[in-house]
Amino acid sequence: MARETCRKTVLPNHMRILTERLGNVRSVSLGVWFLAGSRDESSDERGISHLIEHMVFKGTKTRTARQLAVDMQTLGGNFNAYTLKELTCYSARVLDTDLDSAVHIVADMLHNSTFNDADLRTEKRIIAEEIKGYLDSPDEVAFDLMAKAALGSHPLSNSILGTSNSLAGLGRKEIRRTLRKQYTSGRTLVAAAGGVRHDQLVSLVKKAFDFPRSNKYLPKPVRVDSSSRVRSKRKMGISQVHLCVGCKCEPYAGSKRYVLKVFNTLFGDGMGSRLFQKLREEMGLAYSVFTFVLPYRDVGLFGGYLAVHPKNASRAMDAFYGESEKMLKEGVTRKELENAKSESKSALVISLENTSNRMSRLANIEIYLGRHVSVDHALNQFDSVRESDVMEMASKLLQPSKMSLGVVGPISRSEMKSLVR
Known part of the structure; x- marks a missing residue:
């Protein structure tokens, strides 16, 4: 760099x-x-x-x-x-x-x-x-x-x-x-x-600029309390069921944030990910299927999204949970890990060819970490992620009992609730 x-x-x-x-x-x-x-x-x-x-x-x-x-x-x-x-x-x-x-x-x-x-x-x-x-x-x-x-x-x-x-x-x-x-x-x-x-x-x-003077803002953490496992909205007039499943994860400044990024890339973020290959390429159930990470100050959200025909909603969620169980049971291969690390590093470097992205990264790192993090340091952190790190992250996040589900589509409430494991 x-x-x-x-x-x-x-x-x-x-x-x-x-x-x-x-x-x-x-x-x-x-x-x-x-x-x-x-x-x-x-x-x-x-x-x-x-x-x-x-x-x-x-x-x-x-x-x-x-x-x-x-x-x-x-x-x-x-x-x-x-x-x-x-x-x-x-x-x-x-x-x-x-x-x-x-x-x-x-x-x-x-x-x-x-x-x-x-x-x-x-x-x-x-x-x-x-x-x-x-x-x-x-x-x-x-x-x-x-x-x-x-x-x-x-x-x-x-x-x-x-x-x-x-x-x-x-x-x-x-x-x-x-x-x-x-x-x-x-x-x-x-x-x-x-x-x-x-x-x-x-x-x-x-x-x-002449804003009212104040000390450096240090927001107070707010306790997270989950309210329910599933929230749904029955919506007629659309042809698909939209499913978003997720749980709490590392905040922005979490010590495992690079592990989280690599895990997310490997499990569901991209064409080569496990979820994409299973639900789209192998089973042909969904056009849109991916996972995401949204880190905030107090907490983060890890989740997955897919849109399927109503008759395939249960089958699609079974496949999601099945891939989760498979990863926890069989682990990840060295090749998968290296590919995910390479993709994570490439995505960072390519994004920084845009000055707007550089500006946003500069601001966000200062706001959430309070210090500068060089690109080379970030790349080294990705390189240091081990198979055991990814599996530890998977064991925390891929637990159906900890996941919440948002459902929108033309299916009944009983069908929606049946999608939760």
Whole structure:
């Protein structure tokens, strides 16, 4: 790997600034990150983080929404924003010569948005349509049902979008209150990767941003309590049953996170994985079948997803559990392990040819680990994973009695419950 040039500055107000300079790259990917997301919302605030993300694009004291769009487009780059369970990010990718302009546009949005009542009503209608689109997406609903079953009352099980009812109660007063509480210096991190000069970005950030001062944000862990084994939604008018099975796993900073990645790759993430080969290539039961890992601060989720004809739901879940039992009984081959390690390393390296991915990695590692992790170190960690490590992880995760299931489709509740082992 090429030598990484990463730098970090912590301002007196506890705002963090991180950069990774890449030679021969003319673009810069910039991200302004806030340690705030849907997990930080109370029951009557559900969806407010996502609503704020929408509203900052609707105009400021000096720019209309149209002028914001024109100013962004004039730079020829890309501006975006997204809300996650634990984080919110406002990002831009521009030429290195336009970094100054990009920083000031984002700062204007974050500090000077007007949150006009008419715009607020419009965005709430738009998000209401977004919620309808989500409810019409059985794969997404199945995942959320599984997460709710696995995580119980933990705030990570809350929907990022909120609900139509919660949105109705959100106004300018609630937005301002949330901004004062969550968009503070100790919760803010600015990251950039590409043709960026660290000292220049530090200078720009000092001048452009003035968030309420706070200490470094250290969220309190929340106990996870599973509420049920299965959550289901009978949905007619669709031709498949969507199944999402999962359980709690390592958090982002867990000591076995590299083992978890290799295990996931081997068991179900990719065309060469055991699940894909069994359920799709051999049995022909599903087009979409894969496993995933979603790590958070307190806990992670490991799970599998498949969509099948209703008459094949029981057979497909039997195959899932069967592959789990087979792996626990027979172990993994050295060839399988080496292939999974190679794929994990290649995926990391290839993803980092994109400056936006580099910026996101830089920010996430700082947020969750509090230190920089070089790519070479990560590759070495993958190389160090042993067969015994993978089997120990498998024995923790591939236990049917610990798994929760989310089901969406045209089958009865009794049939849905029968899918749990």
